[in-house]
Amino acid sequence: MNAPSLTRATLTLLAGSALAQALPLLLGPWIARLxxxxxYGEFSLVWTVASNLAVVGCARYEFALALETGEKGAATLLALCLRVLAAVVTAAVLVGGAWMAWSGLPVAxxxxLAVLALAASQALGQWAARAGRFAALAWGRVAQWGGGALAQVGLGLAQAGPWGLLAGATLATGVAAVVQAxxxxxxxxxGLLAPQPLRAMAVKHRDFPLLNTPHAFAGALQDTLAIALLAAWLGAPEAGAWALALRYLKAPASLVGGSLSQALYPRLTQTANRLEARALVRRQLLLLAALALPLMLVLLAFGPWLFETLFGAQWRGAGELARSLAPYVALHFIAAPLSVVTLAWGAQAWALKLALVGQAMFVAGLAAGLHHAGLAGAGWGVSAAMLLYFGYFFWALWTWE
Known part of the structure; x- marks a missing residue:
């Protein structure tokens, strides 16, 4: 793939993501009132746990699809992904049942189903990206995010409570998986269901389950721990405020970052040498930083007012949180698309070690902020901790040898 192809692919995905995010952003105030x-806190707790499991639903083998140049090999690898996914969904049945029995939370x-939809959409997204079907990826995002918001509005009007939020998101994500298939x-x-030798393929790409799976799981685990800590410490409403704030604050990262990373990853695997790859990464880092700075300044200046105006007085606490999370949101916006760089450069072991340090710093900052200043303090604690973490990550990518 040449540079113009990367640009076209990114713009295609960006257009689809913009359309996909437009509906949630426009309908968000209505959803927050329904x-x-x-x-929102109950839904977010279940959805976050589902996302945590789904991120490793195929043991990250789906990210090796871009490395398989032959169609037969790619099909074998996809079959392996589906076998692993079946095992993870079976485990989720047991986890969900035990969780519901222990906590009395019906939506568990x-x-x-949430794990199945999320993991399938992720795997088939990589399948479509490998084939260069970026239009399908774009429409998948429209189905997932835009369709999910519409479904949540409809179920909210029916007063479905947390079930409406969860059912809307799950159904739309399943539709996205089908669009990308x-x-x-x-x-x-x-043919994927027929018995076939998968062991050799599993061994060939073993770095993905061995190194990238714990990395990805740890990354998702920080969101799970954050929601769990807030629910236990402050209660479900505050956990809901955190979830609403992060959903809308991370929307720009999902819009730009997801589009760029899915186009950037195949490009990085095909660069002529490391110098060319590093130059490409540097350009993307500077571009993302230029976009992130205005976002941070707006949140610092107007965060509480924006959330109260858009979502209602009951969500002003989410706006105070948005202000305190502004530095972290800007850093995450830059870092999210660049997470695929270590995959392409074969640096998964280094990325795993760094990520584990980052997760510990995130949780420590969150807990310290909660202890000293409640919900908004949790945001300032996270921002301070992540400034150190992401600062080192960006420096390492910039100077990578």
Whole structure:
């Protein structure tokens, strides 16, 4: 893939993501008035746990699809992904049942379906990216984010509570997976279910489950721990405020970052040498930083007013949190698209070690802020801790040898 191809792919995904995010952003104030902070907190707890499991739903083998140049090999690898996913969903059935019995949280019963939809969408997104079907990826995002918001509004009008939020998000994510499920693999979709030798393929790409799986799981775990800590320390409404704030604050990163990373990853695997790859990464880092700075300044100046105006007085606490999280949001906006760099450069072991340090710093900053200043203090604690972490990460990528 040449540079113009990267630009076209990124713009295609960016256009789809902009359309996909437009509906949630426009409908967000309505959704916030249809559901209470407590309902949002219950939904967010289950959805975050589902996302944590789904991020490793295929043991990260789906990210090796870009490395398989032959169609037969890619089909075999996709078959391996589906076998692993079936095992993870089975485990989610047990986790969801035990969680519901222990906590009395009814929506935990939907955990397996949420895991299935999220993991399938992620795997088939990588499948479509490998084939260069960036339009399918773009429409998948429209289905997932835009369709999810529409479904949540409809179910909110029916007063479905946390079930409406969860069902809307799960259904839309499943539709996104179907949209991305082309082209058919060599041998057809049924061929993936036939017995075939998968051991050699599993061994060939073993770095992904061994190194990238704990990395990805740890990264998602910080969101799970954050929601769990807030729910235990302050209650479901405050956990809901955190979830609402992060959902909308991270929307720009999902919009730009997701589009860029899915186009950047295949490009990095095909660069002629490391110098060319590093120059490409440097350009993207500077571009992302230029976009992140205005976002941070707006949140620092107007965060509480924006959230109260858009979502109602009951969400002003989320606006205070948005202000304190502004530095972290800007840093995350820059870092999110660059997470694929270590995959392409074969630096997964280094990335795992760094990520584990980062997760510890995140949770420590969150807990310290909670202890000293409540919800807003948690945001300032996270921002301070992540400034150190991401600062080192950016310096390492900039100077990579």
């Amino acid at each position: 559901y209470t902070p407590a309902a 019963a939907a955990l397996p 082309r082209p058919a693999p060599a041998g057809g979709w049924r």
